[in-house]
Amino acid sequence: MLFFSFFKTLVDQEVTVELKNDIELKGTLKSVDQFxxxxxxxxxxxxxxxxxxxxxxxxxxxxxxxxxxxxxxKNMVDTNLLxxxxxxxxxxxxx
Amino acid sequence: xxxxxxxxxxxxxVVVTTEGQCVCATLEGFDxxxxxxxxxxxxxxxxxHLASSYMVRGSQIVCCGLLEDGAxxxxxxxxxxxxxxxxDTRNIVEDEHLVWKRVWASRKQ
Numbered sequence: 001m002l003f004f005s006f007f008k009t010l011v012d013q014e015v016t017v018e019l020k021n022d023i024e025l026k027g028t029l030k031s032v033d034q035f036x037x038x039x040x041x042x043x044x045x046x047x048x049x050x051x052x053x054x055x056x057x058x059x060x061x062x063x064x065x066x067x068x069x070x071x072x073x074k075n076m077v078d079t080n081l082l083x084x085x086x087x088x089x090x091x092x093x094x095x
Numbered sequence: 096x097x098x099x100x101x102x103x104x105x106x107x108x109v110v111v112t113t114e115g116q117c118v119c120a121t122l123e124g125f126d127x128x129x130x131x132x133x134x135x136x137x138x139x140x141x142x143x144h145l146a147s148s149y150m151v152r153g154s155q156i157v158c159c160g161l162l163e164d165g166a167x168x169x170x171x172x173x174x175x176x177x178x179x180x181x182x183d184t185r186n187i188v189e190d191e192h193l194v195w196k197r198v199w200a201s202r203k204q
Contacts, residue, residue, distance in 0.1 A: 022182055023181070053117045
Protein backbone atom coordinates (compact mmCIF):
# COMPACT_ATOMS: atom_id res chain seq x y z
CA MET A 1 0.00 0.00 0.00
CA LEU A 2 3.02 2.29 0.18
CA PHE A 3 2.91 3.38 -3.42
CA PHE A 4 -0.82 3.91 -3.22
CA SER A 5 -0.17 6.38 -0.39
CA PHE A 6 2.73 7.82 -2.31
CA PHE A 7 0.61 8.52 -5.37
CA LYS A 8 -2.09 10.03 -3.17
CA THR A 9 0.42 12.66 -2.11
CA LEU A 10 0.96 13.51 -5.77
CA VAL A 11 -2.67 14.36 -6.48
CA ASP A 12 -3.12 17.67 -8.32
CA GLN A 13 0.45 17.58 -9.57
CA GLU A 14 1.47 17.45 -13.19
CA VAL A 15 2.78 14.01 -14.21
CA THR A 16 3.64 12.20 -17.42
CA VAL A 17 2.50 8.60 -17.80
CA GLU A 18 4.07 6.27 -20.32
CA LEU A 19 1.89 3.32 -21.24
CA LYS A 20 3.03 -0.09 -22.37
CA ASN A 21 1.70 0.68 -25.85
CA ASP A 22 4.24 3.52 -26.04
CA ILE A 23 1.74 6.37 -25.68
CA GLU A 24 2.85 9.16 -23.38
CA LEU A 25 0.24 11.24 -21.66
CA LYS A 26 0.89 14.37 -19.68
CA GLY A 27 -1.75 15.65 -17.32
CA THR A 28 -2.79 16.56 -13.81
CA LEU A 29 -3.12 13.55 -11.53
CA LYS A 30 -6.67 13.63 -10.21
CA SER A 31 -7.07 10.35 -8.37
CA VAL A 32 -5.53 6.97 -7.77
CA ASP A 33 -6.87 3.73 -6.32
CA GLN A 34 -5.44 0.60 -4.74
CA PHE A 35 -4.63 -0.98 -8.12
CA UNK A 36 -2.73 2.19 -9.04
CA UNK A 37 -5.33 2.97 -11.66
CA UNK A 38 -4.84 6.64 -12.40
CA UNK A 39 -7.12 9.43 -13.39
CA UNK A 40 -5.62 12.36 -15.24
CA UNK A 41 -7.20 15.64 -16.20
CA UNK A 42 -6.33 18.03 -19.04
CA UNK A 43 -4.27 15.41 -20.80
CA UNK A 44 -1.95 16.11 -23.63
CA UNK A 45 -0.56 13.36 -25.83
CA UNK A 46 3.14 13.89 -26.47
CA UNK A 47 2.77 12.57 -30.02
CA UNK A 48 -0.75 13.66 -30.91
CA UNK A 49 -0.22 13.58 -34.65
CA UNK A 50 0.79 9.94 -34.51
CA UNK A 51 -1.89 8.94 -32.02
CA UNK A 52 -4.99 11.05 -32.62
CA UNK A 53 -7.12 8.45 -30.81
CA UNK A 54 -7.25 10.53 -27.68
CA UNK A 55 -7.80 13.91 -29.28
CA UNK A 56 -10.94 15.55 -27.86
CA UNK A 57 -10.33 13.64 -24.63
CA UNK A 58 -9.31 15.66 -21.58
CA UNK A 59 -10.22 13.49 -18.66
CA UNK A 60 -8.85 9.96 -18.75
CA UNK A 61 -8.86 6.82 -16.65
CA UNK A 62 -5.75 4.66 -17.03
CA UNK A 63 -5.72 1.07 -15.87
CA UNK A 64 -2.77 0.57 -13.55
CA UNK A 65 -1.67 -2.66 -15.19
CA UNK A 66 -0.94 -0.87 -18.48
CA UNK A 67 1.36 1.77 -17.06
CA UNK A 68 5.06 1.41 -17.84
CA UNK A 69 6.41 4.55 -16.19
CA UNK A 70 5.14 7.58 -14.33
CA UNK A 71 7.53 10.46 -14.82
CA UNK A 72 7.68 12.83 -11.88
CA UNK A 73 9.41 16.07 -11.34
CA LYS A 74 12.44 15.70 -9.11
CA ASN A 75 11.15 18.16 -6.54
CA MET A 76 7.87 16.26 -6.18
CA VAL A 77 9.45 13.30 -4.43
CA ASP A 78 11.74 12.92 -1.45
CA THR A 79 13.66 9.83 -2.56
CA ASN A 80 15.35 9.30 0.78
CA LEU A 81 12.06 9.33 2.59
CA LEU A 82 10.50 6.99 0.02
CA UNK A 83 13.40 4.56 0.20
CA UNK A 84 13.19 4.58 3.96
CA UNK A 85 9.47 3.93 3.90
CA UNK A 86 9.87 1.14 1.33
CA UNK A 87 12.46 -0.58 3.51
CA UNK A 88 10.34 -0.21 6.57
CA UNK A 89 7.35 -1.70 4.80
CA UNK A 90 9.46 -4.59 3.49
CA UNK A 91 10.70 -5.27 7.01
CA UNK A 92 7.25 -5.23 8.54
CA UNK A 93 5.79 -7.52 5.89
CA UNK A 94 8.58 -10.04 6.42
CA UNK A 95 7.70 -10.57 10.08
CA UNK B 96 -15.63 -0.74 -6.28
CA UNK B 97 -13.40 1.55 -8.04
CA UNK B 98 -15.03 4.95 -7.85
CA UNK B 99 -12.74 6.36 -10.49
CA UNK B 100 -15.00 5.41 -13.37
CA UNK B 101 -18.17 6.67 -11.69
CA UNK B 102 -17.91 10.08 -13.36
CA UNK B 103 -17.96 8.41 -16.77
CA UNK B 104 -21.22 6.50 -16.28
CA UNK B 105 -23.76 7.05 -19.05
CA UNK B 106 -21.32 9.23 -20.94
CA UNK B 107 -19.56 8.72 -24.25
CA UNK B 108 -16.06 7.38 -23.69
CA VAL B 109 -13.13 6.20 -25.75
CA VAL B 110 -11.79 2.79 -24.73
CA VAL B 111 -8.35 1.62 -25.80
CA THR B 112 -7.77 -2.12 -25.52
CA THR B 113 -4.60 -4.17 -25.28
CA GLU B 114 -5.25 -5.45 -28.81
CA GLY B 115 -4.77 -1.90 -30.04
CA GLN B 116 -8.46 -1.48 -30.76
CA CYS B 117 -10.02 1.90 -30.11
CA VAL B 118 -13.75 1.95 -29.37
CA CYS B 119 -16.13 4.80 -28.81
CA ALA B 120 -19.15 3.90 -26.64
CA THR B 121 -21.47 4.82 -23.79
CA LEU B 122 -20.43 3.42 -20.41
CA GLU B 123 -23.32 1.50 -18.88
CA GLY B 124 -21.53 -0.20 -16.04
CA PHE B 125 -18.25 -1.42 -14.59
CA ASP B 126 -16.87 -3.38 -11.67
CA UNK B 127 -13.77 -3.29 -9.52
CA UNK B 128 -11.64 -5.20 -12.01
CA UNK B 129 -12.55 -2.64 -14.68
CA UNK B 130 -14.74 -5.02 -16.66
CA UNK B 131 -16.84 -2.63 -18.71
CA UNK B 132 -20.34 -2.83 -20.09
CA UNK B 133 -20.71 -0.52 -23.04
CA UNK B 134 -23.55 0.35 -25.34
CA UNK B 135 -23.70 1.75 -28.86
CA UNK B 136 -20.09 0.85 -29.56
CA UNK B 137 -18.48 2.18 -32.69
CA UNK B 138 -14.96 2.06 -34.01
CA UNK B 139 -13.06 5.21 -33.12
CA UNK B 140 -11.12 5.34 -36.36
CA UNK B 141 -13.64 4.42 -39.01
CA UNK B 142 -16.80 5.29 -37.11
CA UNK B 143 -18.42 2.00 -38.11
CA HIS B 144 -21.01 0.53 -35.78
CA LEU B 145 -19.66 -2.46 -33.82
CA ALA B 146 -22.40 -3.51 -31.44
CA SER B 147 -25.36 -2.13 -29.53
CA SER B 148 -24.12 -3.81 -26.38
CA TYR B 149 -20.48 -4.58 -25.75
CA MET B 150 -18.68 -6.11 -22.81
CA VAL B 151 -14.92 -5.72 -22.39
CA ARG B 152 -12.95 -7.71 -19.87
CA GLY B 153 -10.90 -5.59 -17.49
CA SER B 154 -7.64 -7.31 -18.34
CA GLN B 155 -8.01 -6.09 -21.94
CA ILE B 156 -8.41 -2.45 -21.05
CA VAL B 157 -5.66 0.11 -21.40
CA CYS B 158 -7.49 3.36 -20.75
CA CYS B 159 -10.88 5.04 -20.93
CA GLY B 160 -11.13 8.68 -21.87
CA LEU B 161 -14.14 10.89 -21.45
CA LEU B 162 -15.11 12.19 -24.87
CA GLU B 163 -15.74 15.91 -24.98
CA ASP B 164 -19.12 16.99 -26.32
CA GLY B 165 -19.60 17.14 -30.04
CA ALA B 166 -16.58 15.04 -30.92
CA UNK B 167 -17.12 12.90 -34.00
CA UNK B 168 -15.34 9.74 -35.06
CA UNK B 169 -11.86 10.34 -36.33
CA UNK B 170 -12.75 8.75 -39.63
CA UNK B 171 -14.93 11.65 -40.62
CA UNK B 172 -11.93 13.95 -40.64
CA UNK B 173 -9.09 11.69 -41.61
CA UNK B 174 -10.82 8.63 -43.11
CA UNK B 175 -8.77 6.41 -40.83
CA UNK B 176 -5.78 6.57 -43.13
CA UNK B 177 -2.59 7.99 -41.71
CA UNK B 178 -3.65 7.04 -38.22
CA UNK B 179 -0.93 4.90 -36.65
CA UNK B 180 -2.26 1.64 -35.30
CA UNK B 181 -1.85 1.30 -31.58
CA UNK B 182 0.60 -1.27 -30.34
CA ASP B 183 -0.74 -4.65 -29.34
CA THR B 184 0.21 -5.26 -25.70
CA ARG B 185 -1.53 -8.55 -25.15
CA ASN B 186 0.36 -10.79 -22.80
CA ILE B 187 0.61 -13.85 -25.03
CA VAL B 188 3.30 -16.16 -26.31
CA GLU B 189 3.47 -16.10 -30.07
CA ASP B 190 2.92 -19.46 -31.74
CA GLU B 191 2.39 -21.05 -28.38
CA HIS B 192 1.05 -24.21 -30.02
CA LEU B 193 4.53 -24.87 -31.46
CA VAL B 194 6.02 -24.75 -27.99
CA TRP B 195 3.48 -27.24 -26.70
CA LYS B 196 3.97 -29.45 -29.72
CA ARG B 197 7.63 -29.77 -28.84
CA VAL B 198 6.83 -30.40 -25.19
CA TRP B 199 4.44 -33.14 -26.24
CA ALA B 200 7.00 -34.66 -28.63
CA SER B 201 9.69 -34.76 -25.95
CA ARG B 202 7.27 -36.41 -23.53
CA LYS B 203 6.55 -39.22 -25.93
CA GLN B 204 10.18 -40.20 -26.26
